[in-house]
Amino acid sequence: MNLGLRIKKIIFIGQDKSSEVNFNKAVQFVHGASNTGKSLLVEAIDYMLGKSSLRQVIPQSASYNEIAMQIDLDGKPFTLFRKWPSTDFEVYSEHIYSKDESKFFNYYRVKNATKKFDTITDFYFQNLPRPTILANLFGEKTSLTIRLLSRVFISDEEKIIGTKSPIVGGDSNENSKNKYVFKYLLTGKDDSEVKVITRGKEFQSEKRGQIDVLEDVVQSLALGLNFPDESIDSLDDRRARLDTSLAELLTTIDDSQEQLSEIVSEKKIVSQLLMTASERLNTIKANLENFGILERLYLTDIDRLSSQEEAAFLLRVGHYSECYFCGKKPESICDDLSDLDMLAKASKAEIVKIKSKYFELSDTTAGLERQKTDLCLGIDSLEKKLTYLDAQAERRAPSLKLEDNNLSEIRKERASVQSDIKLNKQINLFRKRLQEAELNTSPKQYKSEEFYPEIEATASFCEIYSEILAAINFPGEHKVEFDTKNTDVVIDGVPRDLNGKGVRAILHSVFKIALLIHCKRNNLYHPGVIVLDSPLVTYRDPLKSKHGELEGDEEEMAKTNLSEHFLNFLHSIGHMGQFIIIENIDMPEGLRGVIGVETFYGKNVTAGQRKGLL
Template sequence: MAPPRQAPDMSPPRFIMRHLAFTGPDREAVDLDFAPGLTVVWGGSQAGKSFAVKALDYMFGGGSALPGLTEAVGYDRCWLEMDLPKSGRITLARSLSKGGYELFEGEFEQALGRKSDRTLAENHTTKKESLSTFLLGELGVGDTEIARTLTGDKATFTIRHFASYLFTEETPMIAEESPIVVDRQSSDTFNKNVLKFILTGVDDKSMVKVPDTKQQKQTNAGRIEIIEEMLNTAVAELAAMYPDVEDLTTLKLNEQAERLDATLEAFKSNLAAGHSTLDALSMDRRRLVSERDELTERADEAVLTIERFELLATSFASDIRRLIMLEEGAAALMAGAKRPCVLCGADPEHQHVEHGFEAVETSQKAVSAELRKVRAESAGLTKAITSLQAEAVGMQRRIASLSRDIEVKDGEIETAREAAVKTREHYEAIDAARKKLYDAMSVERRISGLRIRQAELAKFKPKGIAKGSVVAGVGTVIGDELAAAVEDIFRKWKYPGEPRITFHEQTHDILLNGKQRNANGKGVRALLNAAFKIGVMDVCRKRELPHPGIVVLDSPLLSYRDPLKSKHKELSADEATVAAAGLNVHFYNYLIERSDDAQFIIIENQDPPFPLPDGVREHIFAGEHGNAGRRGLF
């Protein structure tokens, strides 16, 4: 089981590497375990010691593929088990063919054969989680920008910039160049600013980017080229507008514009007058049409009324005929009332019963009254029909007159419209000519402006950054603090004499007794590099700044080499002095004492000068000619 995450304590947050391992199909896993404090790997050459340093750097985002080893054939993955401040025990896996990382929670052995908990991108990115953002997040380092140049070009700080202070291979260990170099492509300004951020926690986000003189010249040359291209395009555009004009300066576009403006104003007045006439005619026509439509509606209503009245007159006639018949029947009945009774034969004067003739007489009177009434209504209806017919005839005549007037108006409107259309066509033709002229004037103004801009750019002189206005890297205060930390380390290592370490502000390197790095032998340069990397960590600890707390050194004790066997041959005078002083004893004792607050991994060809105590992990690689123990990394 993975150990629980560490409870907060007073020790600074740091990484602890536990295991470096390699696996492959049908291959037995090989690994190298590390103590939380000091681990020493020593032994013969060509045993894979330097390969292990490269592998650790590779697992911290190294972009270069690992060198090919005959012993490594068949292995395809590299693993690194670590304890981190926030995530606790984790294991990273990466293909030996480069690419991204797989992250497993827990130990290396638990990660084998199962799916990763998540993946991390190879390169630093803010769009998705990468190895760099993950590891920097464990240290509490967020988005940070480092100036690459004095003019303010910036790059993002990544775990790779920390890695150059964590893993030091043999070649850069003894190099004559300053140990602040991040990689071969990094500029001196960038190297210094990376060191500044590590030692102060202050990045360069606030720096305003200013182009240097070369960039200014390039930018100005590019602008001139663009202006010339735009100028040629504008001249060609104006020439295309007037293909028959050889000398474009003779166009006198302003005078043409004035004449066209005056002509256009005259046509505008004619066009307005024509529109007014057309509007008046249209208004008269609408009035005539409205009156005709109103009369037509009234005429239709009159015809409908006449039809209804005629239908009513027919009904009256029918009623009159019926009433006449009733009246004549009643008269006949009354005439029969003066004759002998048909029932009893009595004479009229002797008849006692009138047999209902009184009712007949009353009905006759009612019928006569109704007949007179209906005849009177029928006569009134006839007069109304006659009046309506006369009115309808008058309206039809007025409707016909209005239709003729409307036709006349239509002709007048069509004539006015044709005149307006012709005026509009002339106006639009003149307006189009004016628009073309104005476009040409616009192009002409553009040409003039471009020529002025071209002349200005031709006079341009780049302005460089004032000397001393921008300072890269750390100042003397932090530099002296770093030098003091390195000097303290040298004194604890019992460096011969009274070592005096100073900070060189120009190179950001440290000087031993006032001498430049290249004035020292390889072994002394290795010690200076080792002390520099540890000193950087110590300043970070003192200032409570993030640092992984790892220092991996390949051949820091080069002064103790065998001149007969080593590729570096004879010792220089200062190396011989170091070798004779027994510094290697104090070197290892110092690292053992520091085992509680940092992790040190030392790669050496020579064995330590004394048996290492418990708690220190020691790996001995016998080499290809060895007979006992582990021959090498694989």
Template sequence: MKFGFIIKELRLISPTNRAASVVFKPGLNIISGPSNTGKTYIFQCLNYMLGGSRSPKKIKEAQQYSYCYLEIESSIGDVYTLKSDLVGGAFHLFSADLETSLDKAHYEVLKRKHDDIEKDNISQFLLSLCNLSLKKLKMNADGKKRGLSFRDLVKLTMIEETKITTDKSPILTGQYTTPTVEKSVFKFIITGKDDSDIIEKLSAKEILHRKGKLEMLNDLIKGIDEELKKTNVTEFEEDQLPKLQKASDAIRSNLTNLNDINQQLNTQRNELYRTLLMEEEISAELTGIFERSQILGEQYDSDAARLTSTIETCELLFSGDNTIKECPICHNGINKVVSEKDIEAVLAACSTELQKIGLLKQELLLSREIISQDRAKTTDNIFKIKSDLKNLEMELEENVQSKIRTSLAELARIQAVEMQLTEYIQLTDRRKSLIASRDNIARSVSDKKKGSVDDTNVSSIVFPVTEQMNKILSDCKYPNLSGVSFNEDKMDFIISGEDRELTGKGYRAITYSSFIIGLQEHIVDLEYAIGVPVLDSPFVTYRKPERGVGDDVIPVDLAMDFYRYLASCDLPQIIVMENEEPPQEIEPLVNHIIFTQSYDQGRYGFIPV
């Protein structure tokens, strides 16, 4: 199996009852048992879980069941589980087996209705497994098309009990609006070629509408031509924009370097400014100290002069001249005679103080010298810093900032040219797109006046299927078989020269079933698949030994040989629901599920009792 899938398990879940489950295997699966054991209900559930819009019938045995699960396995071994309620809701798709999916929270929601464009629906999911995504089908004689739906394939894979004996076409449903698309589906399955290449014939109204579009597109193209003139681009080469981009990248890189240098120099300048402020603060402080030391020196000189005068006065008084009646310094009168001892004490104190002042003046002179030196050094520093700042400002202006301004101006110029060229390219591309659209519409108006519809007859391509049907019926020893052909008018098969519709029910069921199996065998090695064949009661009218002979019944050997053929064929999977059991010798080759309708023996039916 190159593509497609097989069905692994169908399970109904109830919050109160035991799960109803049937497990399928590769190859032939036979579900046999009397009526009313759930075989047809299984068919309905399978059809529903493969995208059918009609819910399974609300039989009383299934009233307590709320969810249906279907586990499938793709041709490459990927396992998926589909979950749905039983009232037409959307699907939950789990990328896991059924048992794991029961407790799994993560899933993808798939809508039940097919959509040609969106992929979030059950039909597109199953089509993808069959390698049939995005296929187109002709709907009518004018070549109008729609997308292939998986439900188109189900009509040729799942045949219910009421249809398998029909005397109508097995290809057409009989609906008035669908024969063309149903023929397209059948032809596509046989040939593998869909109707994508068909050109739809346009109505007069659509042609007029498209001509209106042509006029509008021509107006848009003229408008773009005017816009192109405004761009002032007279010549354009494909490598212009890359060259401009390369140049702008180089300028940006240079600007990055210049900005780094600018930042470094500004950092240096700011550091010099901080140093200058510190030096100026130091200079001002030294000047203040120097000025205060000068005042202090003057104070020392004043104190020394006063002490010197006091010493001179003491010396005069100490001379013993009693005629002195006033102070020789201040000329105040002397009213009291002071002893020599007191004069000596004053003289000694003043001398000592004068010596101290002398020492202080020496220290002050030394300090002033140091301060003067520091002031000179600070002044030199300030001069040097200002000189460095001036040089730095010149370097910033001449070597950095002027280059930055020049680079920015050049970058702005290049960007303006880039914008101009980009606009030109966008307009040119838009113009090309509009011209392409205009030309396509013009061609469509010309081509689609006549259309290009595939009128291939089914009869010309159906031979591989009729040949396979003939082989199947021959292997099953179909009575008086002389060949299988096709009636184009009735879209049905001719068996041994007789229209299929004229045979009895039993024979119609066998030939319908051989068509479904033959179609599957025809495509089994091709690059696509169409789903699992499911046949409900293909032998319901076979002739048991105790029954009489009639047109509606088939010989027991024909039914058993058909069972044998199904068991030996190479299809990946076949599912058959039938009242009667298959021949014993094929039991080891098939998955045989038996419903007994007995409470005491075997399994009663699909729904646990």
């Protein structure tokens, strides 16, 4: 969530003393006499936003050596401390007046982050994805920084009355970046997709490198040529001749192969029959071997059962006398003899079954033996026929083999020719690219109009600008057009920079305010703070002000109560942001108590009044 920045208080810290300015309300009006530190206040805010240095513009500043600024960043309170001078920041959580180690947040540097220290931009943008901004029309880029952004929402007195675009900074080297920061705020689109244009010496170096690489490629490809002295046309002729020879030889080979086709076909049939017969013979041999084993088992079982029957018969002979071995009487032997009788009968029956199976097996074995004999005779005949066919084919093969060898040689030569044709085409292509590279000149930078903001965005901005002019009772019809070339506005047909100082100042201020409202209405990022030094300079005293007498358009505006309408309008949009106004003129009486006021009385100070900033 990005709620933006709100400055709550700035504190100048010295040895055993301090001086502070509160910014408690959405609109804070700081005014007073000249040389009371108003400009220093603006510069101090900028200093706490990462400006490299802070001038000692008033004598009193010499006794202060540090500045603290209490802020709310995205709704969270922080206090920043920075020595005067220094390039480092100490940041603490919450709003504090002195450093409390228990609330220490982090150290930051003005620029050039290290492994241990981030930049002050990293602090202020901790909740903002860093957009990529164009640095120039060569497509070179930079990241948005708090310094670039500060030029959009802070305007010192010199800048606010100047003729340059309100978003252009004082450093001409930064003007392009300033314009692209404005474009980003206006559209929400960064420049990360813009292609970088190589320029100057870097381009010449890349060009030389590209030429060297292409020359190496051409030389490398040329080494792979089989016929380096022949042109593509010559190679095409050779390929055509080889194609003709190849076609003729293929016809001859087809004729020779046709003569062999019958032999080859018959060989296939004979080979298949031989393979089938051999497989059948192997199967019969395996079965005969198994049947032999089974036949021997049958004979063994018959011998065992015959012995068993004979033993039973002998045991039954003379069973009416007393048993010679055990002494049993005939009446006790009868049961045992009955069992022996049953055993003898069972043995006879089993012998009959086995003999039946044995005879069946013998018949089957005899049949297999006959098949085996027939197969052996058939296999012998097939082998003789296959030998005969091989001899026939071999007598016809030498001529076909020679033709195949010739075919291989022609195909090999044709492949080499075809390869050379392809390589020559690649060589010609790279030679063309080499010539194009040598003819290349340094590319021109992009045209500025390629990066103008979209018309829809500038139209919305101009509409808001016109609304503000009407709200503050600015004289005229309030017709606003956007000058994309100068990144400025044209009011009722008059460019902003052609007006007098005071009118330029108020129109500069409206520019900054309109941008903030545009961003808020379109849910685009804006820090939400605007600091304006002397936006109402039109209402200066011509005799006392360093800006001298009023010009014609300034005199007309000075007769109106635009200053009161201007401040009242800022109060009405206080929910959108924070507005800090630094002025030499007095506060319009009708707004006292409505907006925050801080007065520096200068030499005319009386008891209970504040003389100046420090």
